[in-house]
Amino acid sequence: MCGIVGLTDRDNFHLLSKMNNILFHRGPDDSGEFIDKESGFAFAMRRLAIIDIEGGKQPMSNEDNSLWVICNGEIYNSPELRKNLIKKGHIFKTKNSDVEVLLHLYKEKGTQLLQDLNGMFAFVIYDKNKGILFGARDRIGIKPFYYCYKNGKFAFSSEMKSLLILPWISKEINPESLYHYISLQFVPAPYSIFLDIKKLPAGHYFIYDLHKKELIINKYWELNVSELENKSVDEWKELIIQKLKESIKRWTLSDVPIACSLSGGLDSSTVVGILASEGFSDLRTYSLGFKSIEEQEFNELPLARKVAEKWNTDHHEVVIDAKRILNDLEKMVWHLDEPYAGGLPSWYIYEIIGEDVKVALTGTGGDELFGNYGRYKVHERGLWYKFLKAMKESILNHNFSEIKNAFRYPKGYFYWKYFSDAVKDKIIFNDYNQKYKTEAYLENIWHESGTKNPRNAVAYIDFRLQLPEEFLHVTDRFSMAHSVEARVPFLDHELVELVFKMPPAMRTGWNEPKSFFKSIIKNLLPEELWNAPKRGFILPLTLWTRKDLKFLIKESLSPDYLKKQGIFSEKVYDKIVNPHLEGKKDYTQQVWTFLMFQMWYKKYVLGD
Template sequence: MCGIAGFVGQGSREDITRMNAAQAWRGPDAEGIWADPAHGVYLGHMRLSIIDLGGGAQPMWTQDGDVGVVFNGEIYNHAELRGELKSLGARFVTDHSDTEVLLHGYREWGDAFVNRLNGMWAFVIYDRRRRRLFASRDRFGKKPFYYINRPGLFAFASELTALTAHGAIACPVSALALRKFFAYGYIPAPHSILEGVFKLPGGHSLAHELVSGTVRVWKYWDFVLEPFEDIAADAEREWCEQLRALLGAAVKRRLISDVPIGAFLSGGIDSSAVAAFAARELGPGRLNTYSIGFEEPSFDESAYARRAADLVQSTHRLKMLSIDAARQVLPYVLSRLDEPLGDSSLLPTYLLCGFAREHVTVAIGGDGGDELFAGYDPFRALRWADLYQKLMPRPVHRAISLLIARLPVSHRNMSLDFKLKRTLRGLDHLPSLWCPVWMAPLGPDDLEECFGGRIDLEDVYSEAIEQWESCRSGALVDRTLQFYTKLYLQDDILTKVDRASMMHS
């Protein structure tokens, strides 16, 4: 929705200008730069205007000039927080900017004010009196945040290309991150593809003390799966009512905008549910929905999207994707990525965002539903995989794997040979590695061949193992949910949607 950048220490106004320019496509509506050469502090912002179009310019400051902020995202409960802060004596200058709520929230409640926020964000607050920067990223990591800290320079940006636009930042590729990329298909936080550059993980905050040069990172929120102590007799009805209420309220909050808004609609349960709640709020025919169809039938879900659109009475638009069209845009899409991402759905997501941008500025969708509600195919395989691994002798397993490997390759979506080969590949390992190996672009043997030596799987898949072992529930489904929600969702799905959508901001 925007691009933020800044640094403390070595550098000049020319550096922050280049950093802004490197991510200008994230915010085409306005550019802001604030510089304090005497103290070596520089802040930059590229704005895509969504809320308070005339009053939300950044960097934004309190009236006394002591606290400033650069902010990427949207705070959905900003109106409620504004009212509460006003009752405590805060004096607002803007009409309804959510950015100004961050300034007064920080001043009133300190670093812990992020616990009160409902939204998506990555921001940096500069406290001039305390000589510190305070940064935070939303709970699931929807908005990106990269940073580097070394003697004489602390710098941050929404994208790596902006960070490396600073004249003093030139980092080699991280060998470990590269191995993780080929193992996961994405680079898990806090790693980045560049050595010495880090992502601030979702649910974390950061403080940089300008005087001492120290940086402290801490977790302010965590996604935790906890088993129920008791399950009521009518639990399904009760849970469904709670889910409807929560999802309806969440969608309603996201419809608050000063620019046109629409919805992505694939026809699946997740996006259809979001579209249904949005249509209920807006009324018949007032919701614009958008879909991408595929000429390859096994990939095409456009008929389901049309049925869902008819059901919710939205104004629906469909664009078909051919192989030739994909080949034409692929080089451009890859050239705009600041970090490698191995998710093939990046391409249709890019085209979908561009299609929707012809009519609306903001679009909501169903991303995150499969991670939270176990919608992916691997969840269906868990019980059988567990039984297979317990009963099948290893020599027989190896023989079956060799036999299945001889099956001809099908290029249909989720073909039988693909499922069998991936499942058996994962079952070579402990359950903690099933999901990452099932989803890996390269299997462990291929990784070793690619990098020319033995690969330490505990090192490469350390994040997946940590999530598996830290889960408070011993159930396979819960442990797999934790992998998807805390790794795959943040570093693949949300990254993909952010980059694809910002290419059309």
């Protein structure tokens, strides 16, 4: 695990070290640089040493220095790949580095090597003989990859903040990204919040020609939700639990100790249960709780303790309060890179984990595999239900466009979001954003799924958007902020592909979306978890936005500030912010969305 940076701008090679050092938190153990002035390319990395501690230094080259590589992440099937390559005559100079496997596999198969990889990664290979850069992001988008391609110049980084020091990259906000963020609470790939910077989408690779100064981006994987297999329930149960066990075991590949983030929910508890039942020794678990009495409904510490007791883990807890969150918000915003209004408490889990170990397994991805809280249900409802729902929104918002958009983009309109396009166009934005439509954007992705089944189509959108650019985004940034490698075995691509071969009505249910999943892991959990409501690492934002954060909200979203800033309409305060603060309406998530953008804007655009 590490942070990687690179550029093809000779005039700014002197900035390479600075770009790299900005990512110190991603790899405090080691650093390395490679500069080829003749070809006009340089890259560097910060390393968090986890596999082959002594021999895994990067950048790494092959025998004749014609190939160089830097990689952020891990290749979990590297032991098997290495054995096969040795049989073919490849000679390795490291003991067990997974990164060196990339070099030899590239020499053997070229860009087709991607089909052989199992892991989480973002890497770049410099092929000196061909004069190209070849890089890729893992199938699910677990590891990040930002880049800028402008006037023939190409630069990349694990985090956007490193790119911003280059003088030819501007901080002009991408209006389409902002428009989508307000609805989704994150910026979807391939966009970033800045016009000059983009994100390599999950399951994509690139080739940059150093001679022609041309960039090509192609897709090498996408989630297939339309090719189903008919098997009995019992057959699926056996297949899924076996593949889940294989995935969790595979994702424990490490030369350093491993811990587990334990929320007390089904997914993280399952990871702990499988590791313990399979004989994994020295199992450490870490859980989060809340301090004040009024926040106890969000507290899963008692359930997490039950899991820890059942499996006799070395258990640790951290308790937080609103004041601590408020004090740490600015640090979180800096590490997040882009506007993000999702959950934040995992910051403290990784903080305490980082004091003990470098690697932590999480339950991220379990919800998206098995129903994601039944977000498909509205799409399975009849036409009258949807019409009445749109009519209700139209009346509440005094905006007939709600009904028009619901019929024009029915899939996109009813996909979960925090603001409809009608509200954004009427209340939130000044005129410059009228041409963008989040609902049309979501509608197009739905149709790209190739299925008419709402359960699989919604899952396809979740895997394209929310999973990589919200949940995995925050998991990467917050874990790396504390020099911890977070691993997500539920997102092993072999497991993901298998799960989505199941008939959707079997994979997830109407009354209980995770009924199938519960049936295969029930014996791994304490009885108290069997029917416990989902809580997870969730902040009590309604309480906090009306108390601890109230002054900050009024300051950054006042009509005077909004007018001076010139991005959002002044109506945002009167129609959304003030009614929430006074308790007349509950616009918790909407206010939080604006607050997190404003904090990001002050940090990244104004430089405060």
